[in-house]
Amino acid sequence: MPNIHDIAKKAGVSVSTVSRVLNNYKYVSEEKRKAVQRVIDEWSFAPNRNAIGLIRGETRMIGVIMPYNNNQAFDQMLHGALNRSRELDYSVAVLPTKYDKNKELEYLYMLKNKWLDGVIITSRANDWEQILPYVEYGAIIACEFTEHPEIGCAYIDRYASYVDSFQFLKEKGHQAVAFTTARGWESKSTQQTIAAYENVFGAVPDRYFISDCYSFEDGYRAAEKLLGLSDRPTAIYANGDEVAGGMYRYAASAGLTIPQDVAILGQENQPIGVALDLCSVDHRLVQVGEQAFDLAVRRSRDKVNIPYRIIKRSSV
Amino acid sequence: MPNIHDIAKKAGVSVSTVSRVLNNYKYVSEEKRKAVQRVIDEWSFAPNRNAIGLIRGETRMIGVIMPYNNNQAFDQMLHGALNRSRELDYSVAVLPTKYDKNKELEYLYMLKNKWLDGVIITSRANDWEQILPYVEYGAIIACEFTEHPEIGCAYIDRYASYVDSFQFLKEKGHQAVAFTTARGWESKSTQQTIAAYENVFGAVPDRYFISDCYSFEDGYRAAEKLLGLSDRPTAIYANGDEVAGGMYRYAASAGLTIPQDVAILGQENQPIGVALDLCSVDHRLVQVGEQAFDLAVRRSRDKVNIPYRIIKRSSV
DNA sequence: ATGAAAGCGCTAACAA
DNA sequence: TTGTTAGCGCTTTCAT
Numbered sequence: 287m288p289n290i291h292d293i294a295k296k297a298g299v300s301v302s303t304v305s306r307v308l309n310n311y312k313y314v315s316e317e318k319r320k321a322v323q324r325v326i327d328e329w330s331f332a333p334n335r336n337a338i339g340l341i342r343g344e345t346r347m348i349g350v351i352m353p354y355n356n357n358q359a360f361d362q363m364l365h366g367a368l369n370r371s372r373e374l375d376y377s378v379a380v381l382p383t384k385y386d387k388n389k390e391l392e393y394l395y396m397l398k399n400k401w402l403d404g405v406i407i408t409s410r411a412n413d414w415e416q417i418l419p420y421v422e423y424g425a426i427i428a429c430e431f432t433e434h435p436e437i438g439c440a441y442i443d444r445y446a447s448y449v450d451s452f453q454f455l456k457e458k459g460h461q462a463v464a465f466t467t468a469r470g471w472e473s474k475s476t477q478q479t480i481a482a483y484e485n486v487f488g489a490v491p492d493r494y495f496i497s498d499c500y501s502f503e504d505g506y507r508a509a510e511k512l513l514g515l516s517d518r519p520t521a522i523y524a525n526g527d528e529v530a531g532g533m534y535r536y537a538a539s540a541g542l543t544i545p546q547d548v549a550i551l552g553q554e555n556q557p558i559g560v561a562l563d564l565c566s567v568d569h570r571l572v573q574v575g576e577q578a579f580d581l582a583v584r585r586s587r588d589k590v591n592i593p594y595r596i597i598k599r600s601s602v
Numbered sequence: 603m604p605n606i607h608d609i610a611k612k613a614g615v616s617v618s619t620v621s622r623v624l625n626n627y628k629y630v631s632e633e634k635r636k637a638v639q640r641v642i643d644e645w646s647f648a649p650n651r652n653a654i655g656l657i658r659g660e661t662r663m664i665g666v667i668m669p670y671n672n673n674q675a676f677d678q679m680l681h682g683a684l685n686r687s688r689e690l691d692y693s694v695a696v697l698p699t700k701y702d703k704n705k706e707l708e709y710l711y712m713l714k715n716k717w718l719d720g721v722i723i724t725s726r727a728n729d730w731e732q733i734l735p736y737v738e739y740g741a742i743i744a745c746e747f748t749e750h751p752e753i754g755c756a757y758i759d760r761y762a763s764y765v766d767s768f769q770f771l772k773e774k775g776h777q778a779v780a781f782t783t784a785r786g787w788e789s790k791s792t793q794q795t796i797a798a799y800e801n802v803f804g805a806v807p808d809r810y811f812i813s814d815c816y817s818f819e820d821g822y823r824a825a826e827k828l829l830g831l832s833d834r835p836t837a838i839y840a841n842g843d844e845v846a847g848g849m850y851r852y853a854a855s856a857g858l859t860i861p862q863d864v865a866i867l868g869q870e871n872q873p874i875g876v877a878l879d880l881c882s883v884d885h886r887l888v889q890v891g892e893q894a895f896d897l898a899v900r901r902s903r904d905k906v907n908i909p910y911r912i913i914k915r916s917s918v
Numbered sequence: 919a920t921g922a923a924a925g926c927g928c929t930a931a932c933a934a
Numbered sequence: 935t936t937g938t939t940a941g942c943g944c945t946t947t948c949a950t
Contacts, residue, residue, distance in 0.1 A: 335716055355677070356677060379663070561874055563845040
């Protein structure tokens, strides 16, 4: 494989001239530029990206830290990031953690060893205290709101969204409302959901709250539990449309009518929700991913709020 | 940021010794090893990955070329690749093409400029003739069968699978069978579907074949068209469970009973299919992704067949 | 077991 | 406008 010296020699110029042609510098005579370009084409020369990364100290590569990649919500954010990466001519690395703290730190380490220019944290296992030391090495953008001024973020006002959702259910006449979340108390999103519930309905009855729901199957089982209660809820707020789909399926198989017997409210406006005509709170996660990517590229520390919306359908 | 020289100086050894410690070489006295390790820890030194990539000529990074990333089928393969990447301590870059030939070639170029050790092609826009020249620069693994001996692949016997599917429908008593595909005639998978159809049912009536179906909405519209026919099909074979879900939704809204009025057969065993109790042909795409990744890492040119299965549910 | 030194392939400051 | 040259940070002979 030829290197820049070979090209220079063959074209009868110096390596700097080749470099200038490669990087579209002005101050290169048309004559030499053509000569160099001819050799580059002829030998189909490709400048070594590691050498460039080494010297420039940047790789034009952004990492997306996500707990799971086959998850509707995270895939939407990844999708947003990929959209922008194409337009800005960056590459993206997918960094799945399964909420493993060490794995997450390993990924952050890739900023330090100059492999990544920045990372987008769609959801994290570590506390900010563990993460903050890495801001010195590259952009760290969160997909949640954080006070830390050194962390840029593209976020949703989740608390407001949850309050709105519960309020919406209440206005539809529901008093006995249950809900599910992905993670447990360690997750801020779970805490916010609970706080919003308390704001609207008061204390959360233990039996009306189920965590660790990720999939269709989890939703099915959650509904089984919830709807088997003697004082079963008249509405369920699911943490995602797939989970909501599982609930729908259980309810249907149990002979319950939706929304008369039980109302179901999902999240993220997924195809399965459209399929089942499920009412859903759309947090516009693709937009979150796009914004986060832009912030990462610009090494910005801005805090950008992304608006949500409730999509009304027949399940509530 | 300290480099290997700083570490060497501080530890009172040469750079080669530091390098040896970094790479776990034997023949380093326990004494020096400890001294070096102490400095590395103290300064939390991170060796520059670009320098290593430059010198070693490999990056432990594999790219996954995929037309769309928010697509059930491709996401499954990506998921498989990520599974293995974690275990083998590799990174993966997502390379979305939208079936743009130039973009695809740009990604292949990343092998040449030493950014990627290998790529997995989940689906391609270019002919093999365009792609083959790049095998010289890194592993190229396809997720489809190809004759070319220089291309390793993890593939499904799609033709057999399609024949089996149509046969299954036929055995259930269906004669008027329609089907959808993602891409048009340019796609081998479409061609194989058609060939399989002809094998089982004879010539394909134009009105029973609809291409460019990717999403739930596409499925909905396809069903609208198909079921509006005066001689409407009694069964539809959809190219994916989301598409099948859209068909289900249309059929339901049109007051048709499944499978009595129309049977629906999907693909890839997705949550939406489980939700709607849709019969589905599972091509085990996660396994395909896993296998492809292993082949890429091993720079293997093996051809590995992944078995499929029909999951029987109430929609047929 | 350890170190000196020659690169890996490129960019950019400096000189001309 | 062009060339010379000194690195970027690391690995790896080759001596010792």
